Amino acid sequence: MFSALPALSLSVPTVPGESATSLAARLARRNGAPRLITFCSDMGLDHRALTNGNDTEIWRLAALAGTDPEALLFWTPRLTANGWFRFGRKRIKFTAFARTRLRACPACLAEGQAAHPAIWQLSSIRRCIGHGCLLVELPVTPSNKEIFDFAFHAAQMRGRLFDTVAANESPLENHLLACILGNKEGTWVDQLPFHVVAQTSENLGALMLLGPDAPRDLITADKWHQAGSIGFSILKRGPDALCHTLKELQRAVPLDAALYRSRYRLFFDWLRYRDDDPDFDVIRDLVRDFIFQNYPVAKGAIVLGKPCPRQLVHSISTASRAYGVTRWQLGRRLTALGLAQRSADDRDFRLTDYVSAEVMDQVAGDFNALMTAGDTAQWLGIDRFLLTKLTDGGVIQKFFADKHASPRYHPRDLSTFITALNGLAESGAINEDWLDIPTAAHRLRCPTDRVTTLILKQYIPLRREPDCSSRFRALRVHLPTLREAISCPVDGALPPGTVARMLEIDIRTLRALVDGGHLASIPVTEPQSGRQRRYIQGNSVEDFQRSFITVTQLATENRRNPGVEAIIQADRGIDRLPIPERCQTIYRRVDIR
DSSP states (O other): GGSOOOSSOOOOOTTTTTTHHHHHHHHHTTTTTTHHHHHHHHHHHHHHHHTOOOOOHHHHHHHHHOOOOHHHHHHHOOOETTEEEEEEEEEEGGGBBBSSSSSOOOHHHHOOOOBBGGGGGBTOOOTTTTTTTTOOOOOOOSSSGTTTHHHHHHHHTOOOOOOOOOOOOOOHHHHHHHHHHHHHOOGGGGOHHHHHHHHHHHHHHHHHHHTTTTGGGOOOOHHHHHHHHHHHHHHHHHHHHHHHHHHHHHSSOOOOTTOHHHHHHHHHHHHTTTTTTTGHHHHHHHHHHHHHHHHHHOOTOETEEEEESSOOOEOOOHHHHTOOOHHHHHHHHHHTTSSSETTTSSSEEEEOOOEEEHHHHHHHHHHOOOOEHHHHHHHTTTTHHHHHHHTTSSOOOOOSSSOOOOOOOHHHHHHHHHHHHHBBBBOOOOOTEEEEEHHHHHHOOHHHHHHHHHHHHHTEEEOOOOOOOOOOTEEEEEEEHHHHHSSOOTTTEOOOOHHHHHTOOOOOOOOOOOHHSSSOOOEEEEEETEEEEEEEHHHHHHHHHHEEHHHHHHHHTTOOOHHHHHHHHHHOOOOOOSOOTTTTEEEEEEHOO
């Protein structure tokens, strides 16, 4: 029906992407009207309805301009419900628009362009696609009736100079434009409302770029543009990426140095002030759940409008209060579990991450089950002195590994120890050669803890005395078998004295051979003495015997005196092994054949 309206004789070409008000403002200037509102009055157009994108007024304007109304309808934000616009193929909330101020591209103004792309009305669009520079905000108009009269403003700005700030292409702006065009990929971020994506990206990016304490009113358009790109690069990867980013920000400062309000202040306060917009619930719920799971929030504490149902993680302080365990006991245990570290001054403990309530429940249960040294000795059926020896030797573990901690033992560790010994028990008669472990250790003059370790390490068979009430002393070991285990080579290595006798050399010569690399040695803890000694690897001894011969051995083979043998070999030009002169003479077998 509006096609019957005659087109104006003086018209202007339409510019792709401009809104109806932009076209109307240019048409007004072309036809001599000084302002858009005057033109609307003269042409019978409802100015207010046109600025709100009324379909009827857009059709009438298209008829006057002699242009396609569908393009104008597509690129004009049209008010369809209270607070909601239809822009392109997207339904957008009014908070995504900047309709109370006018922004433009300084390069476009310098070129005399009077068309205003509709996407510049979106607050998160900050860059001119054609010139790659940031938009600038134009001076405030005396009346808000000129806010959509861009041709009027362009004429007023003619000749003025604006700072042109180059800006990189923004993935956020590309996404917003794709949403308007209806190009969706079906990802998580595509399901979010338009204004939620835009504002969340910018505020999350601002937190990443500027930190939690940046004054919001001092953030420049350039920084918001960068922030939008940073935030959207995270948001487009989904909710897990958002939570991962929040976790990385948490790890960037020492634990307990800043709680969530301080660590995320810029982002958190913005999100908190959006509590009247249910569209942000998806972000709000995500952030709230992350805070509940990663910060020690007490039960009932309000975070983003909802109470914490149950405290999920603890600091040392909150755990100490909640479970009634001293800070030192808790710190020692968490350190043993790898969840805490001693502070630099060794006066406190520092968590590597907050401890989950499940772990704390287990730790608290462990504390309640702890046994004193007296109770532990009674449970094992030994005296306190022997318990101390077994503990110091590492056979039985204290619950607190710290040497200054009071001796406390967990039934689980004691049961594991006794179960390991019981696993070696076999059936059979017990005679005088079968002794309890402490007695056998005394007979062999070897500490009980080392004997016990040797039994467990070498799986030496045991037998159980059924009439003995002691859990530990009821286990009997065969003394000859134990003696043989103690005296046998350790890990395929032989004591230095044994090797010296085998090779018929003295200890000085043996050490020279080891230092010269002719014999290989390894550090060994002797079962009987517990001392660290340098043993000789058995295979290297065999290799040495095949490759070398001492002058004494050679003299014996030739039935000569060793001194005479040495002179004969010297006269033949056979060189001795290059070891210190005070060592015995040794030859290579290949040289004397």
